[in-house]
Amino acid sequence: MIDALFNDPGYLGAKRMLDATVVRHEAIASNIANAETPHYKRLDLAPSFQQELQNALASQNPARINALQPTLAPDPQALAANRDGNSVNLEHELVELGRNTLENAVQTQIVSSMLAKLRLAITGKT
Amino acid sequence: MVDLIPSLPSTTAALDAERTRLEVIAQNIANANTTRGIDGRPYQRQQVVFQAVLDAAQAGNGSATPATVPQVVRIEKDTRPGSAIYQPGHPDADANGMVQLPNVNIYEEMADMIVASRTYDANVAVFKNGRTMAMQALSIGKHS
């Protein structure tokens, strides 16, 4: 009975997206920190994660959504612009950093408001 | 210590490395005209060498990122010869009246300094954003 409260696919999807933004922040931080390191290839979320998440949401299966974990992988599309084989573009990383922080705020807000709705339904008070 | 802000170790390592680089650049610029150093020879330009070092502690933490942090591996002297100018009246002139100048190119140093400080600022932005995300996470359960 209690687990049914938290098994809404939308809620679970929002939690996974929140995980993904935190993991992506680590990748962007590593990219920026290693912007001068020779032969460093930039990291990002594994490209399959977005597709897998959409499939899992479409299937509406809570266990499947829960089992999904965001992972990091070297970005296959990043070209090495420097002589030393470093594929990090600093402006691009800074833009992604800002975007990711905003995405984190959005997902936090979604999760928070779903929990607040539950609380309202249960207690009648906010 | 609690690891509240993600990926702090690599960011602090990068900040350290860039600050070291800025210090070396400042030293180069300050000694751009030192024709006689402690060892009697003109000042030799120094440069930092970065290397990605595997951070064992972070790898053991099970965090998502592969644990390469940038580190200044060594500071080595630039062995390129500096220019020599003809100035017979100079106290450091040799028998032919040539004075050996340090191999510091001011424009190179300035360009390096701009890149280093831009990277430093970028890492500070990373830290600030990480802190913002942690504060947002703390507000998840807040009652209005």
Added chain:
Amino acid sequence: MHGITSIHQILPGQSALAAAGSDPASSVSLPSAQLRELNASLPGGAAEVQPAVSGSFSSLLDRAVQDVNAKQSAANQALQGLQSGQNVSLHQAMIASEEANVSFQLMVETRNRLLESYQEIMRMTV
């Protein structure tokens, strides 16, 4: 009058009680034996009153209490993992503790409603 109908669900075999539940205005004299059983089945006694109804409401309550307990211990584990520097991120710990809070509130509110309905029953003139 939702409290009365939930009593009806607890003891479906008690047709006299069901009749009383559907028409609270009428005064039905409950046999004292049935009243004793009603006493035993409500607050304090999660034990089965009659073997025929053991699969229904009381086991539901048992499962709910266990689920709430599991959520609380998961939240505790997450907080401990956060403090000991293991691989628990801050938002996961916050979400876990908030879910535990909401589950606990649900249990408390359920208990309050049951208590209210029990008192409502007891107030009925027999």
